[in-house]
Amino acid sequence: MGDTTQNHTLEQIFGAAIAGQKAVAVWRLPLSQKVQACMQLGQQYTTGQPQLEASPFGFFFCPFQVSAQEQNIFIKGDLYFDGEKLAPAADAPEKQLQEFYTLLQAPPSINGWHTSANLENHTFQTEQGFMRAVEKAVEAIQAEQMEKVVLSRNSLQALPENFSPVAAFQAMADAYPRAFVSLVSVPGVGTWMGASPEILVSINEQQEFHTVALAGTQTAVENVADAIWRQKEIEEQAMVERYILSCFKKLRLREYTEVGPKTIKAGNLMHLRTDFKVNLKVVHFPTLGTDMLELLHPTSAVCGLPKEPALQFILAHEGYNRSYYSGYLGPVNSTSGSHLYVNLRCMQLQQHEANLYAGAGITEGSNPQREWQETQHKMQTMGKILSEY
Template sequence: MLLLEKASHYFSKKLPFALFVKPNQVQLNGVFQNTDELVEFSGQKGFVFSGFYNTKDVVLPFDSCEVIQENWSYEKHYQERIYFSDSEGVEFKNLVQKGINAIVENQFEKVVLSRKIEIPNDTINSIESFKNLVNTYSTAFRYLFYHPQIGLWMGATPEQLVKIKNGEFYTMALAGTQPYSEHIVWGEKEIKEQELVTDFIKNQIEDKVDTIKISDAITHRAGSIVHLKTDISGSIKSSIQPLVLVKALHPTSAVCGMPLQQARSFILEHEGYDRKYYSGYLGEWKGMENSDLFVNLRCCEFLENAVAVYVGCGITKDSIPEHEFIETFNKSRTIVSILVRG
């Protein structure tokens, strides 16, 4: 496959690139930048890679990059199972309890807390792992992104931040998590969490749109887990620039919390690590004409001697720390299960 070979060549030359496959599609897209310049995003058309908070938002501009498509034709690679020691249980459960205590004290209604799981890596192959990722999660936005000043990231996210086409928009409220089974029953905690995310999005954008339509919540499968999902769509006011809508949506309460400022302050003070580009957003940006952005979830970062897998969960007053820890472990399997050695 030419695009995978080209990506390997660019990586060896320390040149930026992005590979991605959209949900329910089999076309592999490649964006290749011929210099190592870091171009900060300010509305240019291109592939955007934006962080959670206070990071450099990067774009690979379409007008100065080589953009190529080809049909996906690789079969899944069956690899040895990768085991890792998930030893952060006590620490993360203590963090969750701090979040619950803050909610009970009315500091905020909800907060999304996360952790980074580092898997020792001296043999994991990013290209082979990406092949598995694409074949395993057909309904997700799947990507491999590299910039020498940012690093190598990979993910399969189920969550659309926003899709814009000719003045119309679509987004989603995605919250609540449990392992997939034939008989899904949602508890009060998950239903409430989903309602909070939906209300947050509605409140953030209702003064920027002419019309808004909100669906009922449905169960949405993402690999081996399921979420509650509400579709939100409508038309953008002609006086509103599309980036204004993006900034209103990011970060949603599905990755941060609400109220936004209080929840984000708690995260920055207590999480104990830098999320970098986890829970940021990425994808194609063409302004009002046709933009397709996704929240950077179910992702990992290839470090020098480890693969860092990023996972989080929404905390409300009804959260149970042990259950939230298990939820993050289940989410980590999305990435860990497709990693390939060699």
């Protein structure tokens, strides 16, 4: 049975995973047409700190901060879908494999998805609360307690009637060709969807390590060459760059290429981005992916600088639980390598509503009303999918 491949649609596979209480991850890499998915047949999903190089093929889904409620999740690739065929791993458990194939033959049930066991713990940040937190953050930055902090919030939006996560995933993939598009559904943990513009750690099949400094936000213009950036955004992006360089320094890594900053489009927004790459065939650093992951997360683009006071400020003043928003996710040791992205421009599916998330980088020059508007714009990435569905 180990080498059996079968033709099935993504709807059938996702539906069978939900019906069988299995964890499933669906993704599409930036500038790719290929939709991929993997499923785990067993029930043990939680894991410790990810070790990328030693990991079997699968999909990591990790929170902003590990807690008793939100833990690092690893979906082992017992079954892999390459966009056309579904194939089992050599070590996939035979009995559960047969049970899953039986579920695949059944007519797909309603458009269901796994929901979180912790929904009653969800809190929401009000406009007034968010703007007050921004004011406090500016005061703390002026008092030199930190240089920058990222404050975020969430908002509920009703799901359209007959909502289908798979159809919404395909709409996201069409709307955001340059983003990492994902749909992750885990029993007890819930279902998250997103279109992230930000690489955290990537190692491709050519053994090239890649990370980015991404910061600064404004509404997209037709031609990126016409973008004009304020000092606030330029400084914010430079902070993220400096943080990545400080991580390289800690690891005594000197051989890397740096390109940027340049203006990039991400849906209806533009950001400043600098790319950092390391050729692992030339530089002998076998654990660079795992080491950088530990140093980078949470990045200054989702937390702040210096990291510790910014994190403490977030926990004290943000006023709600980020859960898996601004954590990271992506496939590891797949045929195209390991690609972990920051979980931005995302939403969590509840039974009848979607919980949308967005954040803004606060520096000394921040204006509370303007930062609120920035989170509104960022929520449109997912809001657009729900409204045009």
